[in-house]
Amino acid sequence: METIIASPISFCGGVKHAVEEARRLSQRYPKVYMLFAPVHNEEVVSSLKKDGLVLLEGAAALDLIPEAQDGLLLFGAHGHPLAYEEKAIEEGVEFVDLTCPYVRRILEALREESQNHDIIYLGEEGHQECLAALSISKRIFLYKEGTTNKLPIKDQSPIFRCQTTMSLEEIEKARGEILSVFPNAIDRAAPCPATQARQELSRHLPKNVRSAVVLGSATSRNTLSLYEAVKKENPDLFVIRALDEKEIEPYADELRQHAPVYLMSGASSAPETIKRVQEYLESL
Numbered sequence: 460m461e462t463i464i465a466s467p468i469s470f471c472g473g474v475k476h477a478v479e480e481a482r483r484l485s486q487r488y489p490k491v492y493m494l495f496a497p498v499h500n501e502e503v504v505s506s507l508k509k510d511g512l513v514l515l516e517g518a519a520a521l522d523l524i525p526e527a528q529d530g531l532l533l534f535g536a537h538g539h540p541l542a543y544e545e546k547a548i549e550e551g552v553e554f555v556d557l558t559c560p561y562v563r564r565i566l567e568a569l570r571e572e573s574q575n576h577d578i579i580y581l582g583e584e585g586h587q588e589c590l591a592a593l594s595i596s597k598r599i600f601l602y603k604e605g606t607t608n609k610l611p612i613k614d615q616s617p618i619f620r621c622q623t624t625m626s627l628e629e630i631e632k633a634r635g636e637i638l639s640v641f642p643n644a645i646d647r648a649a650p651c652p653a654t655q656a657r658q659e660l661s662r663h664l665p666k667n668v669r670s671a672v673v674l675g676s677a678t679s680r681n682t683l684s685l686y687e688a689v690k691k692e693n694p695d696l697f698v699i700r701a702l703d704e705k706e707i708e709p710y711a712d713e714l715r716q717h718a719p720v721y722l723m724s725g726a727s728s729a730p731e732t733i734k735r736v737q738e739y740l741e742s743l
């Protein structure tokens with residue numbers, strides 16, 4: 460089956476760096492731990508575990524950090540509350556911070572802006588990046604649809620910011636509500652360039668494609684944002700989201716009937732997975 464490969468595809472810069480560093484350090488040091496998965500992709504995580512990386516998860520971060528006392532602790536690309544570093548120092552845990560430069564820039568801006576403004580933050584509750592943002596100041600409030608008018612905000616010009624992986628559509632929707640409650644709100648909400656570039660692809664699909672496969676995990680926020688954007692922008696297209704070729708298999712017949720297929724991915728699919736899936740689709 461004819462398969463057209465999107466560009467950009469596969470890891471974004473931040474995830475690529477975190478995964479490569481996690482692999483390099485795991486091979487070099489006797490014991491390397493990572494606080495939560497470096498990427499929302501089960502296949503990549505299991506390959507890192509084979510290289511010796513030990514994932515710390517299943518409990519609160521502050522309770523997990525002391526477990527890394529006999530090795531090196533890695534903080535992933537999505538950012539983390541400062542309290543994690545303070546805990547590591549207190550427990551004598553050596554650590555390496557792999558936070559993506561884009562996330563770091565937003566967190567620094569929030570730190571500075573929250574000294575003079577209230578902030579309305581659009582993010583996914585529980586996501587590491589969102590936890591990091593909300594931990595910075597009591598003046599940062601998580602946006603919840605339909606409740607902006609109930610936020611205890613005194614500032615007439617609060618700042619509106621968002622997690623780097625939000626979809627343009629989600630941002631637009633939140634923006635409308637926030638501006639209706641705070642007409643003088645300062646709008647600084649935008650996804651990172653990597654997320655934005657992937658989402659913009661959904662508006663410029665090659666004219667001849669009749670189906671699209673969006674590769675990525677069901678737990679990857681930017682994959683889900685991309686999948687939703689592709690479906691919304693291209694209502695006549697047959698679109699599926701899948702982690703790998705095994706998850707595509709049940710849709711093989713429908714894809715054959717809707718050739719050519721456009722292969723896309725969120726920022727958490729490894730280059731090896733893309734290559735394998737491309738070969739699979741071409742063999743259909």
Ligand code: SF4
Pocket residue numbers: 471472473474536537559560561562623624651652653654681726
């Ligand atoms: S999605 Fe954007 S902000 Fe997040 S790790 Fe990738 S490049 Fe960095």
